[in-house]
Amino acid sequence: MESHFTERLRSAQAACDSMVCVGLDPDVAKLPDSLRQKYARPEAAILAFNNAIIQATAPYACAYKLNAAFYENLGSDGFRTLAATIDLLPSNTLCIVDAKRGDIGNTARSYASSIFNLLGADGCTVAPYMGFDAVQPFLEYPGRATFVLVRTSNPSSDELQSLILDGKPLYEHVANRAVTWGKNFPGSVGFVVGATKPQELQRLRDQHPTIPFLIPGIGAQGGPVEAAACAATPKGMILVNSSRGILYASPDENFDKMAAKAARELRDALNQTNS
């Protein structure tokens, strides 16, 4: 029997003593000149870049998150690069495909199959607006995680997520729903909760102490590392994602060394705040 995702997360975090998730969201325009000159094809430059980042940061990262958008905009070559990057990940780290999918039953099954069967990801992100039957096909993969968008880190997130119903913001209703959705799928539901609203993050953690939180929004988006760290339970059920802060720590040839340094510093900051 496959272990629950929560067990696998614990084990991956213990192996490197880290709650860091490195966001592999490569933008060709931002790659170091040295790589762009070496490779004529953008997807080749991206794969080489990802490989260098993975090699350099693996000692400090329990997971990698790949945002599908940054690969899809290169078409079928991009999809191949996404799959090839996943193949490069060390076996003791987790792979999250951040695709924010959400569609009806038979379509959701196709998306889930693409992400969990074809790409072999350990987790993915999904949108909640369509309700349970859009999420269930993902939950049916044992050992994998389905991170439901609960409270996102972007500036417009208040527009709908903060609307108040029965005295509670919509995102708290979404969180409660997501827990219900996961009832028959132990260890499979996670939340996406941005670090840009520390008080709300903390409140959600207090309400849901055992759910894995995937936390974007630190660094370039302005969320404080301390806020993310405080959401760690004693068992460390958080994945704190950093993309740009690690990938583009340096524009020079030493980009991989600087990425490793940024990942290590984030790991240490998280562990220190949480200790």
Added chain:
Amino acid sequence: MESHFTERLRSAQAACDSMVCVGLDPDVAKLPDSLRQKYARPEAAILAFNNAIIQATAPYACAYKLNAAFYENLGSDGFRTLAATIDLLPSNTLCIVDAKRGDIGNTARSYASSIFNLLGADGCTVAPYMGFDAVQPFLEYPGRATFVLVRTSNPSSDELQSLILDGKPLYEHVANRAVTWGKNFPGSVGFVVGATKPQELQRLRDQHPTIPFLIPGIGAQGGPVEAAACAATPKGMILVNSSRGILYASPDENFDKMAAKAARELRDALNQTNS
């Protein structure tokens, strides 16, 4: 200057006197045996199938909608098949990529570029939960349409969409927001509204008489054709999608003829109810 999407929709509908949108959601397991035997590679069978369906239904369809999930589950070959199918569409029909994307600013820009630049689609679907900054990058393409998920056709759609705030269901708030989002992008915002809840569809139409509605949910999902037709304004601002009802009208070699018949009958039923 490029025409607004609403103008292009009117023109495409006038050309074939039809409000039918054919959903090209090919499932290899459901293709006619004749095609599956002829082509060893699933993506080749799908492309041949799509080509036959397009040729047969073009006289009766103003638009085609391609759901990305059914292509992504074939990996990079699937992505190539999606692009190749779009290349087969007649120039006087519209192409909607149904991907239900929703992500933060720089990521949304990548998705929008993938759908509008790379694939050259005329419209796409997006999820509303993250708010305006997840939608704006799509709206910035002049002449294209961004269909916001307002009221979906799936069984679980009530869970969040029907929650009541200030006396109105959430989906009405989403509709009003979407109109606000489109203020500076004339003719660019559309709604996805399922036909499975006829009264709600009619009410949304009464509230928003000039917005293009993309209407799934008839046929296999149980929504009545009449309900969809009644949402047509005098200027016909609806796209009524049928996927399975047309694609799999017959499992035999005459599948294309039967698909044409199904598309023609849907067109006629919509026009008759609307006349």
